Amino acid sequence: MTSSPADLMRRNLLEVFNEPDPARRAAAIAATYSEDVVWHEPDRILRGRKELERRAEELRAENPDWVFQPVGTASELDDIGHLGFQYGPAGRPAVTGMDIARTEDGVVIELYTIVTEIHQPS
Incomplete structure (x- = not known):
């Protein structure tokens, strides 16, 4: 079964970047991204x-x-x-942004992470 781009975005956020267990995260990475995926972060590729x-x-x-x-x-x-996201302590986002991905054959081939706001601690 091929994953849709929306399914891949949810998996990217929740099963990869939220996953504390390295083995489960590695399995999700293998199922979500192409071997030669390119990820554009604000400060690196x-x-x-x-x-x-x-x-x-x-x-x-x-x-x-x-x-x-x-x-x-x-x-x-x-x-x-x-998919838009919040990142920070539960219930207190420190960062908001979005991930945009190009997909092919049911996997992410290129991922762009855009930070839209950094919240100052209160």
């Missing part, structure tokens, strides 16, 4: 599943109590998927 997996682990280690939460529902147009 990563190439390949291994780099994406390493960066996901870094994000978890930097803020182990933070979670990603979807904002709205995942949407799609042809081979493009989109």
